[in-house]
Amino acid sequence: MAMPRKTGWMIVTLSASLALAACGQAEQKTASHTDHAKHTTHAGTDQLEQTSSPTLAPSFLKETDSSTQTIYLSVAKHQDLLEKMPCYCGCGESAGHTSNYDCFIADQTESGQTTWTTHGITCGTCLDIAAQSIVAYQQGTPIKQIRDDIDTAYAKTGATPTPTPAL
DSSP states (O other): OOOOHHHHHHHHHHHHHHHHHHHHHHHHHHSOGGGGGGGGGHHHHOOEEEESSTTSOOGGGGGSOHHHHHHHHHHHHTHHHHTTSOOOSSHHHHTOOOSGGGGTEEEEOTTOOEEEEGGGGGOHHHHHHHHHHHHHHHTTOOHHHHHHHHHHHHHTTTOOOOOOOOO
């Protein structure tokens, strides 16, 4: 079965984003986890912006590259997946996040109003986890396996994950 053109483009873009974010992750792995101390200020410095739909990007994304924009808009389409993925940047303790989804979206109502947060654009770890999760999911990887892969990869950093419930 041929892959729809739009889906193929998204996988390529997210895969490229993952590769770029992995560069940042490699740097983080060589530094001690105390480098994430800057995340303690996220709760007070993250900006929020509401749009009427999860397909409408917040204006703060205009200042970012296209891969970051793609990840943000993809997060809105994969709430159920990313609420099951922990984040390992320290935002669970510093910003009260409970999953990787919270790094991008603070609230999404049934009517579609979406409150975006700038937290994700400031952190390669957040972007990497979202991109890796979405790409794996689109390739048919079961959610439990994606979660296990994220936990295995980031457990090596010594970072404390968000208090995301176990699967």
